[in-house]
Amino acid sequence: MGIVVQKYGGSSLADASSVKRVARRIVESRRQGHDVVVAVSAMGDSTDELLDLANEVSPLPPARELDMLLTAGERISMALVAMAISDLGFTARSFTGSQAGVITDSVHGRAKIIDVTPGRISTALDEGHVVIVAGFQGVSQDTKEITTLGRGGTDTTAVALAAALHADHCEIYTDVDGVFTADPRIVPSARKLDRVSYEEMLELAACGAKILHLRCVEYARRYDIPIHVRSSFSQLEGTWVVPDAAADLPEAEDMEQAIIAGVAHDRSEAKITVVGVPDKVGEAARIFEALADAQINLDMIVQNISAAATSLTDISFTLPRADGQTAMKALAGLRDEIGFASLLYDDKIGKISLIGAGMRSHPGVSAKFFSAIAAAGVNIQMISTSEIRISVIVDEGLVDAAVAAAHSAFDLDSDEVEAVVYGGSGR
């Protein structure tokens, strides 16, 4: 049997007894004959506790030192997991990101993995050890400084290790049973997906589903690593994230291809509207250059045709709420230059996204989506689409109702998804 990479997050490693439970789980895979490599996060809330400590010491801690501090969290959990494994009669070796050969760029706090050189891991596997690797961290290529990958980075560590080691697959253990058609806290009838494609998972992650880190899915797609998202608290099969949702796994042959994978939502954005922009070549570019200069990542952008009488148009876009004030300030400085009428800011919004690779080939999905939301009495403020996603912006207080309405309109809570949609006005 080949190599399996497993990832355990902080909620699976809350205390000593859960560390021992995780160790039993790892040993089980080892007993089955796999070579096992495990990426771990810091225990429970310990990253937040370290951040609190940093903020007590300094209101604006240097990024290099913050990375040095936070990487202590995984160091603790990986050593404890290795101890618990040895207590079960197996041997384990823990390695920091640097020792494991996780090479990154030099951007502290949100470094990108450039390369993985897993020489020490391979040697340890050859010697019969279980290997435990600190997630979320690496060492910069040029400066040999300790870096972190940002929140959720341990998912990415696990997939990067799986790719570098040519693992069979990567198991992401979490505190839920898998990827659901919607957030079960909002839609209790949400159904666990057996499989979902990389593309769908990317859209789900980008649209607010917090189960997998966006970069981890991108990495898995690039290197074609199947991900198995499952609970560390049960033995149930979870959700497989795979190259193509239906085709690659033989047991999927008898299943109908689902059109819709799920409904995601996101309450972390705000909306800005630039009102009365002169409809001339280059005006929009100047607005978005100013926002780019301020390092702001935009999400949805909508511009309608201008009213013929005035030659003025309105441009709306969404962005992380945390960047709201910075963006408004950058735009206010452009007012005289561009000559727009006013700026509107609204952070009481939410985004609902319908995601499914099947919508490529099925017309009428958007009509059904919009009707369902309208029927729930929710007004749509903005719309944007990709090939396999439709997103709408609605009032923040109406997000739950809109999610539930969309979810049942597409029969996602039934066990057999056959929401084939006919007719309607195109997408």
Place this chain on the structure above:
Amino acid sequence: MGIVVQKYGGSSLADASSVKRVARRIVESRRQGHDVVVAVSAMGDSTDELLDLANEVSPLPPARELDMLLTAGERISMALVAMAISDLGFTARSFTGSQAGVITDSVHGRAKIIDVTPGRISTALDEGHVVIVAGFQGVSQDTKEITTLGRGGTDTTAVALAAALHADHCEIYTDVDGVFTADPRIVPSARKLDRVSYEEMLELAACGAKILHLRCVEYARRYDIPIHVRSSFSQLEGTWVVPDAAADLPEAEDMEQAIIAGVAHDRSEAKITVVGVPDKVGEAARIFEALADAQINLDMIVQNISAAATSLTDISFTLPRADGQTAMKALAGLRDEIGFASLLYDDKIGKISLIGAGMRSHPGVSAKFFSAIAAAGVNIQMISTSEIRISVIVDEGLVDAAVAAAHSAFDLDSDEVEAVVYGGSGR
């Protein structure tokens, strides 16, 4: 001005506010124009907390993983100290033992420093940074594994860095004002020493004074690094540990050389007596070989001449209490072979040691010491001496009385130490 190395222990780094206090102290030295390198321990009780966690997970954690775990403690404190310094407008870089070039042997849990290659530290100093180094840890030369130096190892880290960087001196910050003539908890009138020689400090550390780690003093003596032991809670001058107590510092010229540096005590030992050993060549060697095979470090060893009538002798020795059962077992196995009469075990003992380089040239010191102890009604069970030390074993419950009696017999609580001793029966 040159390089100063400072060491701050866990009691000086108990929480965020004490981290900030330490940072202010460091910045003060930087402002005076020194290049400052700081070795830090883990915060407060965090090493014990990590050990508790390890014991919850595994009753016998592998030494490699225990080192990996414990080194997280200094990583946290060094990053926080660096942040606090940057908050005061100076820049700081923290380095792990491995990054700082602290090269050790491969003995996990009690590694020895083989070499220090402080390239990254020197570069950071040249760039104008304050350098913070994780104490207590290093990386093994052959296997590149993370090691720890054992309890108190941060003192050794600091002195080793001072030697490698050719620092002017090494400041060891602690929670007391310096080295005292006796433990002030037992002898409230104990006096702080202004200076003490390496040799005296070595004997004090070996005899139970906990203020400095034995290996740190050995290292300082070998590389001739003056150590300044002082409190991180006050601005007072502490105790200088220097090549020769009086000669090297000009301000010492008007001071009389003290005969006695202090009285140390130790309650961590046990005593074993092998009764009725045949007085033949090689019998003692067989006993001590058996103990060496069991990896037991002995302290005092006493053998008297045998009684002429029986040709039997008694051999007594002291050892760490923790090794008592192992030693008794090893010796019991030799009984038939050697033919001794019985084994006695006593762990209700304490050791009192009188230490002073001046006793070399002053006869009568031991007579005065023994008389003082006798006058306090304390019976002496064993005696052993070195050139600058006299140690006695007494009943554990009488340790405090014996220490106090010896301390005042040598006038150690007065500010001028002139306890010149005449006459007596030699040493």
